[in-house]
Amino acid sequence: MERTVQFNLTVEGRLTTSAMTNTTQSGREFVTFTIVHQDQYRDHTGKWVDAKPMFFDIVCWGKLAGHVRNLTRGTIVVIEGGRLLGYINDNELAGLKVEARNVSLSMRFGEAHPGPAKRTRRADLVTTADGEQITADAYPDVVTDRELLHH
Structure with a gap:
């Protein structure tokens, strides 16, 4: 039995997969994608070290699903989430399934562009x-x- 927890989460991460549109058995549309967040910290010598990556499986419903359906792999986003279900993924790394309340493009590392990126x-x-x-x-x-x- 899955148990969900209500909480507030804000996390920035890079999409590891492009957004995928799905529907429930009753026909309700939703969009899913995975982001990875990897923090850095200073060790006891003062050297910057990469922390283990943390993966978040994101699900978006309703109008938000329609807005995020064109997100592509590599895009950096900021997720505001509320419901979650913890799990261990295939690589034995901790991960969270998060229901997003809002998704924003991160502009910390570059400019945001409307629509799909053109190569x-x-x-x-x-x-x-x-x-x-x-x-x-x-x-x-x-x-x-x-x-x-x-x-």
Whole structure:
């Protein structure tokens, strides 16, 4: 039997997976993704040491689910959560399942951009099957095979 606890949590982490949309048996939509938070601390010598990573499985319901469905792997977010269920994941690292009340983009390490991130490769040329060379930044979503890129 699962037991949930009501509490307040704010945590910043990087998405380890892109957001996935699912539905319950009754048709209610929800979005899930996993974030990892890894803190640093100073040891007894004063040297900075990475703490063990902590994983959080996040679930979003309702309008929030609609807003976060396009989050992609690598995005840094700040989660405000309320209900949780603790567990040990496959790697025997502690983790928490958290129901999010709010999700925000973290701007501590970079700028936030609305919508899905567009990957560009400036100055790379793509050779099409017809032998035509096109700049990769003109077609950022089409080119995924690195062997097609020529510098």
